[in-house]
Amino acid sequence: MTSSTSTAGSTRPPLGLLCAAQFMLVLDFAIVNVALGAMQRDLGFTASGLQWVVGAYALFYGGFLLLGGRAGDVFGRKRMFVTGLAVFTIASLVGGIANEPWILVLARAVQGLSAAAVSPAVLAMIAGGFPEGPERVKAMGVFGAVSSAGFTGGVVAGGLLTEFLTWRAVMLVNVPVGILLVALAARRLLADHKGTGSAKLDLPGAILVTSAMCALTYGLTEASDEGWGATSVLVSLGGGAALLIAFLIVQTRVSGPLVPLSIFRNRALSAGNGIAFLSGGVMSVSTFFITMYMQQVLGYSALRASMGFFPQAFVVFLASLPVVKLTHKLGARNVLIAGGVLLAAGAALLAQVTADSSYWLGVLPGGVLIGLGVTVMMISTAIAGTSGVSGPQMGLASGLFNSSRQLGVGIGLAVGVALAGVVHGAKVATIPVSGFQGAFWFTTGLSVAIVVVSVLGLRRTAVASAAHTAPATAPAAAPAGGGEKKATVGAPATAK
Structure with a gap:
């Protein structure tokens, strides 16, 4: 394996190094979930403030992914990779030594x-x-498998670190890993091609879309405290909608838009991003509320709660390689439909929990099905979300896909918390059993929507012949979506 990168694809990037970095990023989202209770007790978070430990990371991650993808196209992906990892490592250190809630939330935002x-x-x-x-399917399969392993493994690791060390360890563990990855990346990645000097970054667009998502999320969060008719809720939701409309207008008028809207002519890309958004909501809501149910209703410690996710993590480990092979053989469309069904079934089972439910009957069956579905989503949506895109727009497509998933995490969790009807105390956010049921039914609805988008938004193709197709014939022209109708994208192109 070569140590260089190439936008032309003539050399292979160090896949292990790249996937290790992605594993750390995904793990960092999941690892804090089991530690939330300890963070709340130690730093005195309010109920609405606690969700921002997760939400701040997801929103800043998702809101600036588009700008990050474009910056990689302009300034070079190695430069963005190394610089981003260095800042992430510093933010992890600050979060690990935080002594105030706002410092931890700020550190999480910088991490994102x-x-x-x-x-x-x-x-x-x-x-x-x-x-x-086939080559990209396999590489994307490894990428997706690592991402799904990071998501579920992070929950287990969070409980172990919190129980035997402290919640601060879930932040500080990134520091030595980050330093190692920065050193390896600086040595093993060669500087890649940069865009032209005339290329511009749409910073106003990035600020508008991130501000819109934060305003919408804040409004949804406040709704759980103040009610849907409160002035602060209406102003936040209305302001968020206005900012989102302004973002779309700006994208049609600037010379170098953050998101050229014509890219959505690529049907596979559009559907893949919609599925990524929905699956992000499913993952965040299910993980958050399963964690809180085990700790608040079943009375589990952080360690025992993390061990409650171990079967799910084990299933992800076992399923990752078969999902890669199935996606290669059957196409992303068929596999995504199956994944949505698994998520819906798991969430519907979880929605049956009561105050008297046990872990073995109330949590485990649904949790395992969710784990299987998450594995499918992580792998197949990465393939669908970059299908038919090549050349100078690969960074944009990559950022758009990741952005959709992370925004789904932030928005989905905010809606789930609002629907759950959290009862606020001085130190502890108490969720009624009916709140858990409502949140899991909401997750079921998101999962059903994944199936619908997969069926309606992704076209059938001749899987058998496409699976062994040579590199895509899709043109690498800069105009977004310009060659979408003629793209031949192999097995992932079944999500076309």
Whole structure:
């Protein structure tokens, strides 16, 4: 394996190094979930403030991923990768020594911002370094498998670190890993091609879309405290909608838009991003509420709660390679439909929990099905979300895909918390049993929507012949979506 990267795909990037960085980013989202109770007790978070430990990371990650992907295209992906990892490592250190809630939330926001520079560079280097067809399917399969393993493994690791050390360890563990990855990346990645000097970054667009998502999320969060008719809720939701409309207007008028809207002519990309958004909501809501149910209703410690996720993590480990092979053989469309069904079934089972439910009957069956579904989503949506895209727009497509998933995490969790009807105390956020049921039914609805989008938004193709197709014939022209109708994208192109 070569140590260089190439946008032309003539050399192969160091897949292990890139996937290790992605593993750390995904793990960092999941690892804090089991530690939330300890963070709340130690730093005195309010109920609405606690969700921002997760939400701040997800929103800044998702909101700036598009800018991060574009910056990689302009300034070079190695530069964004190394710089982002360095900042992420520093933010992890600050979060680990935080003594006030706002410092931890700020550190999480900076982590998300820096991750937005790293993640699209990772995906773009993988997608750009492996030609579309069987080789990219396998590489994307490894990427997706590592991501799903990081998501579920992070929950287990969070409980172990919190129980035997402290919640601060879930932040500080990134420091030595980050330093090692920065050193390896600086040595093993060669500087890649940069865009032209005339290329511009749409910073106003990035600020508008991130501000819109934060305003919408804040409004949804406040609704759980103040009610849907409160002035603060209406102003936040209305302001968020206005900012989102302004973002779309700006994208049609600037010379170098953050998101050229024509890219959505690529049907596979559009559907893949919609599924990524929905699956992000499913993952965040299910993980958050399963964790809180085990700790609040079943009375589990952080360690025992993390061990409650071990079967799910084990299933992810076992299922990752078969999912890669199935996606290669059957196509992303068929596999995504099956994954949505698994998620819906798991969430519907979880919605049956009561105050008297046990872990073995109330949590485990649904949790395992969710784990299987998450594995499918992580792998197959990465393939669908970059299908039919090549050349200078790979960074944009990569950022768009990751952004959709992370925004789904932040928005989905905010809606789930609002629907759960959290009862607020001085130190502890108490969720009624009916709140858990409502949150899991909401997750079921998101999962059903994944099935619908997969069926309606992704076209059938001749899987058997496409699976062994040579590199894509899709043109690498800069105009977004210009060659979507003629793209031949191999097995992942079944999600076309």
